[in-house]
Structure formats: C-alpha cells, structure tokens
Amino acid sequence: METFVHFWQNIESWQRMAILLGGMVIFWLIEGAYPLFTFSFKRYKHAGVNLVFLLTTVVLNLLLGTITIGVCHWTSTHNFGLLNWLNWPLWATILLSLFFMDFFSQYLPHFAMHKVKWMWKFHMIHHSDTKVDVTTGTRHHPGEWVFREATTILGAFLIGLPIWMYFLYRSTAAIFTHFNHANIRVPEWLDRPISWIFVSPNMHKVHHHYKRPYTDTNYSNIFSLWDRLFGTFAYTDPSKLQYGLDVLENTNDESIGYQMKLPFDKSVKTDY
Numbered sequence: 108m109e110t111f112v113h114f115w116q117n118i119e120s121w122q123r124m125a126i127l128l129g130g131m132v133i134f135w136l137i138e139g140a141y142p143l144f145t146f147s148f149k150r151y152k153h154a155g156v157n158l159v160f161l162l163t164t165v166v167l168n169l170l171l172g173t174i175t176i177g178v179c180h181w182t183s184t185h186n187f188g189l190l191n192w193l194n195w196p197l198w199a200t201i202l203l204s205l206f207f208m209d210f211f212s213q214y215l216p217h218f219a220m221h222k223v224k225w226m227w228k229f230h231m232i233h234h235s236d237t238k239v240d241v242t243t244g245t246r247h248h249p250g251e252w253v254f255r256e257a258t259t260i261l262g263a264f265l266i267g268l269p270i271w272m273y274f275l276y277r278s279t280a281a282i283f284t285h286f287n288h289a290n291i292r293v294p295e296w297l298d299r300p301i302s303w304i305f306v307s308p309n310m311h312k313v314h315h316h317y318k319r320p321y322t323d324t325n326y327s328n329i330f331s332l333w334d335r336l337f338g339t340f341a342y343t344d345p346s347k348l349q350y351g352l353d354v355l356e357n358t359n360d361e362s363i364g365y366q367m368k369l370p371f372d373k374s375v376k377t378d379y
Contacts, residue, residue, distance in 0.1 A: 161245035188267015211262025244284035287311035
C-alpha cells in the first residue's frame with residue numbers, strides 16, 4: 108500500500124491526463140464494438156464538440172484545483188477533518204474518501220443543478236446531447252464546473268482530504284464517468300447487480316432521458332448508494348430511453364456557440 112500511496116502522492120500531470128484520455132479511448136473502442144444504440148451520426152464530429160467542453164474543464168481544473176489542493180494541504184497540516192479525527196486503516200480511509208467525495212463533488216451539486224433554475228440552465232448543456240456516448244461525460248459548461256468545484260472544496264475541507272487522495276478521487280471519478288456514459292450494451296443480468304452499489308451504464312442512461320421524472324434521478328457518479336439513500340434511484344430498460352431535452356431544439360446539440368450561450372438565453376424554457 109505504501110507504493111500505491113507514493114504513486115498518487117507523486118503523480119505527474121501527464122499521468123493524470125493519460126488516465127483521463129486513456130479511459131476515454133478504451134470505452135470509445137468498446138462502444139464501437141458493442142453499442143447500446145446505433146446512432147446515425149459522425150462520431151468524430153460529435154466527439155470534437157464534446158472535447159471542446161473538456162478543454163474548458165481542464166483549464167478550470169488547473170485554476171480551481173490549486174485552491175482545492177491548498178485546502179487539502181491545510182487540513183493535513185492542521186489535522187482537521189473527519190479522516191484525520193478517525194485515523195482509520197488506509198483501506199478504510201480510501202473507501203470513506205471516495206464515498207463522501209462522490210457526495211460532495213457529484214451528488215450534491217448535481218442535485219442542486221436540477222432543482223435551482225439558474226443552475227439548471229448551465230447543466231442543460233450536458234443533457235442536451237442527443238447521442239450520449241463516452242465523450243458526453245466531458246460535456247459541461249464552464250459555469251457548471253465552478254459549481255462542482257465549489258462543493259468539492261467544501262467536501263475536501265470537511266473530510267480532511269489528503270492531497271494524494273484528491274488525485275486518486277479525481278482519476279476514479281473520471282473512469283466512472285467514462286464507464287457510465289459510454290454507449291455500451293450491458294446485459295441486465297450484469298448491469299443490475301452492479302447498480303446495487305455502483306453507478307452502472309444502464310442506470311445512468313435513465314438520467315439522460317429527455318423528460319422528467321427520469322431526468323431527475325440517478326445523480327451519483329460512483330456509488331448508487333447515495334441515490335438509494337435519498338430516494339432518487341431509478342432503473343428501466345435503456346432501449347426505451349430517448350436522449351436530449353424536451354424543451355430544446357435537438358438540431359443545436361452540436362453547436363458550440365449555441366450551447367455556450369444557452370444558460371443566458373431567456374427564451375429557453377425550463378420546467379423548474
């Protein structure tokens with residue numbers, strides 16, 4: 108375990124980027140061989156649009172991530188936060204960190220963005236994708252990432268997250284994001300047991316259905332336990348789903364300019 112911790116304590120930026128892009132490429136290849144839906148679209152053009160949003164996320168993560176790392180350093184130096192007070196074994200610390208960071212970094216801001224109208228308009232960009240695949244997981248308006256990082260900083264502070272655990276969480280969350288959004292065909296006998304504890308592909312696809320109430324379910328990224336705990340879990344046959352949003356023109360889902368301006372477009376109606 109010392110070697111494991113040492114790796115994450117000293118991980119280079121290029122290694123973190125390799126994990127992010129490597130996971131995406133792997134699931135890109137898998138979904139090409141075993142697709143859930145066969146879309147009539149240009150995969151590379153669709154990916155290019157979503158990767159533009161990834162670029163903005165990477166830039167913001169470099170900027171806001173320094174604040175998060177600073178908070179992690181402060182909690183470790185001052186022995187502050189749940190992890191420092193519990194002083195549990197390393198394996199338990201890792202599980203507890205991933206579990207609670209999934210709440211603060213994913214479930215909490217995700218739930219809020221579905222309930223607060225002005226926040227929802229930023230999050231609509233993610234849901235506007237009518238051809239959900241592995242690249243959709245990177246499709247976030249810059250404003251949305253600010254919301255997510257704000258609650259991530261709060262979680263890191265309260266938990267007392269060490270810096271190496273922050274890097275481990277980020278990489279784990281990225282892999283699960285690729286896994287959940289990938290357009291892969293997973294049989295129910297395999298997917299449903301996964302969804303008992305973790306967020307499975309079929310489970311998350313329900314969240315991308317084009318209208319409520321399914322849109323307002325399955326907010327977690329790693330652990331489905333949060334959705335089960337708060338009563339926001341839903342599961343259905345993914346072949347019956349339709350992606351996008353019923354309040355948007357689906358023809359604009361690959362227009363970067365339209366998507367960037369969408370949160371500020373007062374003509375766009377919402378259900379919130």
